[in-house]
Amino acid sequence: MSPTLAAIFAPGFFTSAPVAIAASVGAVAAIVGGVVGVFTVIRGQSFAGEALGDIGTTGGSGAFLLGAGALWGFGVAAVAAVSVMELIGIQRPRGRDLATGIVLGAGLGLAALFLYLDTVYHNTTGATFTIIFGSLFAITSSSIPLVLAFSAVALGLIAALYRPLLLSSISPELAAARGIPVRLVGAGYLLALAVAVALAAFTIGTILRSAGRGWPVSFFVVTLIFAGYLLAGLLRPRRRAPITSLPDPTAAPAQS
Amino acid sequence: MVNAWTVASVVAVVAGLVGFFVVLRGSAFVAHAIPNGSFAGAAGASLVGVFALLGALGIGLLGRRGRHDVATALMLVVMLGLGALFVSLNVEYAPEVYSLLFGEILGVSASQLVPTAVLAVLCVVVIALLYRPLMLSSLLPDVAEARGIATGRMELVFLAVVALATTMTVPVVGTLLIFSLMIGAPAAARSFTDEPTRALGLSVVIALLIVWAAIALSYQTNYPVGFFVGTISATSYALGRAWAAWKRTAKIAHQLVPEPASA
Numbered sequence: 062m063s064p065t066l067a068a069i070f071a072p073g074f075f076t077s078a079p080v081a082i083a084a085s086v087g088a089v090a091a092i093v094g095g096v097v098g099v100f101t102v103i104r105g106q107s108f109a110g111e112a113l114g115d116i117g118t119t120g121g122s123g124a125f126l127l128g129a130g131a132l133w134g135f136g137v138a139a140v141a142a143v144s145v146m147e148l149i150g151i152q153r154p155r156g157r158d159l160a161t162g163i164v165l166g167a168g169l170g171l172a173a174l175f176l177y178l179d180t181v182y183h184n185t186t187g188a189t190f191t192i193i194f195g196s197l198f199a200i201t202s203s204s205i206p207l208v209l210a211f212s213a214v215a216l217g218l219i220a221a222l223y224r225p226l227l228l229s230s231i232s233p234e235l236a237a238a239r240g241i242p243v244r245l246v247g248a249g250y251l252l253a254l255a256v257a258v259a260l261a262a263f264t265i266g267t268i269l270r271s272a273g274r275g276w277p278v279s280f281f282v283v284t285l286i287f288a289g290y291l292l293a294g295l296l297r298p299r300r301r302a303p304i305t306s307l308p309d310p311t312a313a314p315a316q317s
Numbered sequence: 318m319v320n321a322w323t324v325a326s327v328v329a330v331v332a333g334l335v336g337f338f339v340v341l342r343g344s345a346f347v348a349h350a351i352p353n354g355s356f357a358g359a360a361g362a363s364l365v366g367v368f369a370l371l372g373a374l375g376i377g378l379l380g381r382r383g384r385h386d387v388a389t390a391l392m393l394v395v396m397l398g399l400g401a402l403f404v405s406l407n408v409e410y411a412p413e414v415y416s417l418l419f420g421e422i423l424g425v426s427a428s429q430l431v432p433t434a435v436l437a438v439l440c441v442v443v444i445a446l447l448y449r450p451l452m453l454s455s456l457l458p459d460v461a462e463a464r465g466i467a468t469g470r471m472e473l474v475f476l477a478v479v480a481l482a483t484t485m486t487v488p489v490v491g492t493l494l495i496f497s498l499m500i501g502a503p504a505a506a507r508s509f510t511d512e513p514t515r516a517l518g519l520s521v522v523i524a525l526l527i528v529w530a531a532i533a534l535s536y537q538t539n540y541p542v543g544f545f546v547g548t549i550s551a552t553s554y555a556l557g558r559a560w561a562a563w564k565r566t567a568k569i570a571h572q573l574v575p576e577p578a579s580a
Binding site: 102105106107108110111112149158159161162163164165166167168169170171173174176177280281282283284286287290 | 340343344345346348349350386387389390391393394395397398399402493496497500501504540541543544545546547548550551554558
């Protein structure tokens with residue numbers, strides 16, 4: 062190892078098996094997150110992503126209560142949440158956040174109940190912390206095929222939906238006029254987003270396991286992302302009208 | 318129990334008021350991010366206010382006009398990242414997570430009553446002072462701008478009010494309860510009536526009803542308050558939507574019936 066690398070990384074960093082697992086799972090999660098995230102930003106659905114992650118708590122605690130696998134709980138909760146969000150079915154970006162908020166409030170309410178029942182029936186006070194802060198999803202090298210399958214599902218969904226999704230993200234009216242089932246495409250995209258969020262949760266759990274001491278990895282991840290965002294804002298060429306701030310023709314002043 | 322009842326009523330009034338503007342402006346994500354981010358950053362209840370205000374300022378300054386979901390998400394993850402750092406530095410904090418997230422309203426002490434009430438009055442006064450420009454800039458931002466209202470500054474002030482409401486409520490009732498109240502009650506109120514002032518009043522009334530029902534049910538069943546607040550809020554919204562849909566079909570039927578008679 063060269064002296065510069067040795068100065069930055071602790072001894073044994075590259076030979077540690079947990080670090081290798083965390084790095085590979087993290088790389089997969091980063092790729093899926095990058096692909097799905099572009100659409101999240103174009104569609105202005107950051108809140109939906111955050112809500113799906115939080116609703117994972119509901120699934121996780123519910124599965125723990127029933128003794129089922131956390132992943133199953135997460136999957137069921139995510140699909141249910143996506144369906145209800147689409148059922149409320151407000152297409153305006155402003156109203157969409159409202160639908161997300163309603164689902165999130167109800168989901169967290171259920172999570173509160175499940176966590177309470179968990180502590181009552183399983184007599185484990187530590188469960189709350191484990192479920193909320195992600196080590197629930199901690200994995201070993203044997204689960205890497207599962208992670209790969211998950212990411213293949215997410216990337217496959219995006220690839221299958223690519224053109225209609227792009228069109229209906231940028232101009233829902235045009236997409237609807239061309240006969241694209243906008244809401245169905247939106248629901249499919251939300252499912253891909255849920256898988257991406259599950260992967261991220263996996264990664265955080267894995268990283269938490271591998272980094273037993275020292276500052277948490279999530280802190281560095283968000284600091285680097287934030288710095289990158291600020292830097293990109295500074296370097297961004299001045300454009301007159303970025304795609305993301307096109308006036309929304311459906312934004313009626315009165316309510317729906 | 319009396320303390321819990323009083324604090325919950327105060328919280329419900331503020332949530333109904335502030336939440337009405339949250340829903341009007343489509344800022345549900347902000348109402349989620351500020352309490353959640355501030356709870357994670359607080360290694361003790363005293364830091365909640367600082368985090369809430371910094372988060373609100375960050376969202377306001379980073380967000381571009383009319384769209385700040387990306388800025389909100391970024392501020393949320395930064396605050397959560399700092400929270401993870403603080404938690405890792407201070408292990409004894411773990412049991413407090415549940416109470417900050419889901420609230421322990423039944424364990425409110427008398428000493429928490431006065432600061433909560435003071436902050437609540439402050440919130441209500443700010444909203445009352447800004448009522449007209451805030452309403453205009455929420456409903457018709459372009460018209461407000463044309464009439465000389467600084468909508469950007471109004472946005473910052475509004476975010477600060479959300480942060481203030483958060484500071485007051487999170488240590489007492491938890492992030493989940495305040496978020497459900499801020500979204501569910503006003504959203505239901507807006508389905509029942511289109512007239513803004515009436516909807517605002519209705520929003521406060523619904524928030525009060527939700528909280529009272531939740532506390533009573535929680536006292537009876539011993540299940541967590543947050544569960545009842547979350548589900549009753551969502552149910553009230555569903556009822557509001559059903560009411561709006563029923564009224565719409567009734568209206569259409571009303572319009573359709575006389576037509577064959579006149580033709």
